[in-house]
Amino acid sequence: MTVFRSLVFLVVFYLVSAVLAIGLSPLLLGPRKPLMAVMNLWGKLVTGMLRVICGVKVEVRGLEHLPPGAALIATKHQRMFDIFGAFAFLPDACFVLKKELVNIPFFGWWALRSKMIVVDREGHSAALRKLVADAQDRMKEDRQLAIFPEGTRKEPGEAGDYKPGIAALYRELELPVTPLALNTGLHWNVAHGFVMRPGTIVFEFQPPIPPGLKRAEFMRQLESSIETACARLVAEDR
Numbered sequence: 001m002t003v004f005r006s007l008v009f010l011v012v013f014y015l016v017s018a019v020l021a022i023g024l025s026p027l028l029l030g031p032r033k034p035l036m037a038v039m040n041l042w043g044k045l046v047t048g049m050l051r052v053i054c055g056v057k058v059e060v061r062g063l064e065h066l067p068p069g070a071a072l073i074a075t076k077h078q079r080m081f082d083i084f085g086a087f088a089f090l091p092d093a094c095f096v097l098k099k100e101l102v103n104i105p106f107f108g109w110w111a112l113r114s115k116m117i118v119v120d121r122e123g124h125s126a127a128l129r130k131l132v133a134d135a136q137d138r139m140k141e142d143r144q145l146a147i148f149p150e151g152t153r154k155e156p157g158e159a160g161d162y163k164p165g166i167a168a169l170y171r172e173l174e175l176p177v178t179p180l181a182l183n184t185g186l187h188w189n190v191a192h193g194f195v196m197r198p199g200t201i202v203f204e205f206q207p208p209i210p211p212g213l214k215r216a217e218f219m220r221q222l223e224s225s226i227e228t229a230c231a232r233l234v235a236e237d238r
Contacts, residue, residue, distance in 0.1 A: 002054075006196045009053040016045055021106040028113045035114040036092055043087030055198035056187050060089045062205035065178055069142040072135075072175045073205075074166050074222055076230050077148035078156060078185030085184070086146065086203065094138045096131065096147040096165070119165070121151065131165055132172045139173060146180070149222065156185040156234045162223050167215050176208035179222060181229030186237050202233050 020042055027034050050056040066073070073090075075082065083095055096117045102108035112118070117134045120127045135145055149166040170177050181204045187197045206225045209218060 005054050039087045047088045054196035057200045060203045065205040070139045071144045073146040073178050074149045075180035076182050077153045079188040081184050081188040090144045092143045094143040094145045174211045178208045179206040179225040183233040
């Protein structure tokens with residue numbers, strides 16, 4: 001039954017996504033705010049479909065740790081749901097995305113027009129400078145800038161490998177960093193197949209790390225906060 005419900009969900013998911021991305025594509029010619037409203041709607045629809053079709057609930061904890069207005073979020077990354085699921089509870093999310101994703105038809109167009117930050121991971125120091133400049137620009141609009149500090153997806157329980165991008169943003173933006181732990185890999189596309197395992201996906205914001213710390217201490221606190229919370233969420237789920 002779980003396999004059948006997962007198949008039904010995937011059909012509905014791609015159908016709804018296509019209808020929104022293609023049917024509302026004329027909005028790409030206009031301002032950014034309506035695009036974000038569509039993305040918020042998309043996140044809520046997907047979240048609702050997960051609950052109704054697959055028995056997968058989504059719970060968001062610790063929102064009191066997320067400052068109003070401009071925010072810098074460092075989030076664990078396990079599945080693509082980490083991105084579009086977050087659109088349901090972040091009012092004006094700006095994700096840092098790898099360059100390859102913008103080559104996907106419609107998805108890439110929506111990402112570019114909604115002013116997500118695109119990073120060339122082979123660009124090294126030039127890419128880092130562009131990341132900081134783009135982030136400073138987005139913060140002028142009081143957005144929630146979310147970056148995956150490991151740079152790629154990891155399996156639940158897999159050790160992290162934290163990259164320098166988040167440290168550069170922390171230093172240059174002079175904002176607190178709010179860590180975000182999650183357990184999406186236990187329920188979304190389990191074991192890289194297509195199965196959605198019933199249960200509860202949890203997004204859990206941790207207490208923010210204040211600005212002004214030395215780089216090594218900041219990175220130590222960030223990794224400890226995210227990895228400890230993720231390990232606890234995995235343990236709670238099993």
